[in-house]
Amino acid sequence: MRRSKQLAGSLAAVCALALATAACAPGGSTTGGAASSSASSPVSKDVAGAGDVTLTVWDQNTDGGIDDAQGKLNAAFEAKYPNVTITRVSRSFSDLKTTLKLALTSKTPPDVVQANQGYPDMGSFVSGGLLRPEDDYATLYGWDTYYPQQLLNLNKFSADGKDWQSGNLYGVSQTGEIVGVYYNKQVLSDLGLQVPKTIGEFEATLPKIKSSGMLPIAYGDVEKSPGIHLYGITQAAVAGSQAVNDLVTAKSGAWTDASSVAAAQKVQDWAKAGYLTEGANGISRDDALADFDAGKAAYHIDGTWQLATVSKALKSKAGFVALGPDGSTTPVTTGGEGLAWAITTGSKHPDVAAAYIDFITNADAAQVLIDTGNLPTVPPADWKPTAGSLEADVADEWKAVNAGSGLVPYLDYSTPTFYDTLSAAVQQLTAEKLTPQKFGEQLQSDYGSFVKTK
Template sequence: MLTDADEGSQSDAKAMVAAFQKANPGVVVDVQAKPSGTDGDNLIKTRLQTGTMTDVFTYGSGSLFQQIAPANNLAALTGDAAVAKVDEAYLPQVSVGSDVYGVPWGNAFAGGVMYNKKVFEQLNLQVPKSWSEFLATADKIKAAKIAPVIQTYGETWTSQLFVLGDFHNVAAAAPQWAADYTANKAKYATTPAALAGFEHLQEVHDKGLMNSDFASAKVPDGLRLLASGKGAMYPILSGVLPQLEQVAPDNVDDIGFFALPGPDAATNGLTAWFPNGVYIPKSTSGPKLEAAKKFLGFVASPAGCEVMAASNKPTGPFMVQGCSLPADVPQVTKDIQTYFDEKKQSPALEFLSPVKGPNLEQLCVEVGSGISKADKAAALYDQDVKKQAQQLGLEGW
């Protein structure tokens, strides 16, 4: 098995392998490591093309998965017991047409707003489900001398949440937008629903709703501000939960989570990030193929979920039927699970389109800092993605 070299990934893999080998004493799994980032991507693609891939490997799902030519390089698992329990919400992330090629490795997580429940209770506030409700809520929090919206541009990636975490609302307004965007037929600057994320970022700045140290604060600072009740709402990925548990262990259950609101409360829902997949290359054959399928079936089972939950406290729901979250997961995770249970979630754009420019976070920092306006930043981002789309050889660019 080939997986990422970082300590957490190796630890997860070894825990899963130990449990699998105990249940299947005739199979031995050797865990190997690959580098992260571009080097890891290139290694995966080279080994697949040369037929030298390990029997099983982990890799991204969604648009990343599409880039490794699954139909040419991977063993199809359609109808196999290995994928029998995979949640229907996840299947499109590891499928080409009607053929399924992988199972989920870990948990889904979400982009939205972590909020201080105690502040909301003290001020008699309800979770906002539309953008107008969000602003009205922020005004009441500001009046109470609490920072309504936490921003942490000391880590520039966090500036993107108002844009990337808003994609459920884009998809609700324009269901075909991701496909049109990939084909160069739709743009952020000329699609009102897509432009809205940039506009919301500008509005939060222009109304003075942010923490005073937004320009230099980092994620731990933002989480401390939120946990202390000196800040109330933090647009962020739920994947920062382990950091919350480190910096404010006594306040974890004071923090809840809600989806970034759009124009209409009736279509309010969550933007979801799906876990990586576990795949079998076509070069795996014979007894090893059967063993590999057994392993994937174990990963995508309640027993596999239990291993993952013990190795890492979940930051979102499992994408496997029959798996339930442990009772002691944080409130944030429980809130995210509710959106999945109610089927009020959409995949983030990166799972539907390979088009993403390198400068989005810098452009968002400029808008959120009052340096640039939303319409200008959206237009610049539309230019930013062109080079990458051309490098990928996408039609229409």
């Protein structure tokens, strides 16, 4: 989830404006024949036998390390299968959310897309019949045993798109993800501060950092998705994993519960105290990250997809930690895995699409991802990053969060409209246009209406 800004390929640039009216979308396979969308049809690994194929792929792998990895993997796939040409369209996360449905419903949809899990995107696409179930390919390629069941469930939906984490498999993911706190080791050391492990310890460092003249948290939310992460890690560490998991999956709880409101209060207090970048709602995520990378802030809250970028900028000064509840030694944070690689029902060559997905997500691809500064969904058992490095921090925190059952879903999965509701509400919260209580009530209004329909 959650990338930066880029269009890849001249076709994307030519069609960008026209996509707004769905008049032009990068197409699927250029060879003729009816679309093969039934998961009950025989499936095959024979890519060469498909003849000449142009495979159109939409992704949001625009950040430095993952963009490098995707480029290498695409080139390697084309080298292995010279009959296949990949047309890559790479967009930011927010741009992908805006344009992907239009592309999927066009006359020439892409073959492979990255679909965000949860109700807003994957659930909507499934209910609209736009994604092909991949259970047969999961058996063919062994995805059903390679991936932990918990991660497979995040990419599952009932055929009507109403029940998340059960039913058919609609994709597999390439990267593991958790959101945490990147920190500047030199800044903390100079101020005599220990690396915080809990939300209380983190909060206790903020006034001392501010009084030193250093910005505590480099934060920009013009794209709105960073706000989900800011609130998400705070709520996770305040409420705990069980409460947040039950809330997002509609098992129990409400967004007006005391713990969720208390998390909102913390976020607003940080903004009031000047612990966040001033005017953050008008600052881009990339600019905030650049400030942190330049040593202008002690912390930056972001996902593990920024590993390569931060490591390149700060080198040995960079650290990463996932916070836990006060009194706990287990980190609890938001995350899971990268967007699911899905096959569209409009693809004329689903076998080739499935082979591509397997190629960019399998054990060999995991090593390419590691070599380019990324966290693969299933890291190799013998992966041991250099001790003390940012890579080691990320690997250790990923293992600790999973081992301690401290992983909670991204909050925007909660309802079909929750991404817009939550991201707008966080902006109003940090701008002091909503009280924490009203913030919770605004989220609950969206959530409650949806839960009633389930």
